[in-house]
Amino acid sequence: MKIHTIILLIIAAFFAPLAIFAADAAPATVATVNDLPWQLALIPLLTPLIISCVKILVPKIPGAIIPTILAPVLGIVLDLVSHLTMSTSLNIWLAMGLGLAGVGLREIKDQLTKPPETDT
Secondary structure, eight states, X not given: OOHHHXXXXXXXXXXXHHHHHHHHSOOOOOOOGGGSOHHHHTHHHHHHHHXXXXXXXXXXXXXXXXXXXIHHHHHHHXXXXXXXXXXXOOOHHHXXXXXXXXXXXXXXXXXXXXXXXXXX
């Protein structure tokens, strides 16, 4: 079995329970910025910090895994921690999106701090 097939099976095994629970859930409402608790607003800020610590501890993580798997999972974990410690509402899809937003925030910071290219 090839490695990409194994990775796809792992991803499918991760999302299968979410699909089962989503079928039983009530229709989702659209969350606005005013509805977002401050704990969830910290997820895009904490995700790049945690990812950089993980990259220091495990330097051989492939770059493609970070935005596709690690950032959404970190968003879910941070949302779960917030839910358990501060009794906020648990929203897995929003947490995944906020984890991915953390990757986008880091990319914006990298683009703004990169020196401009000169034409020579």
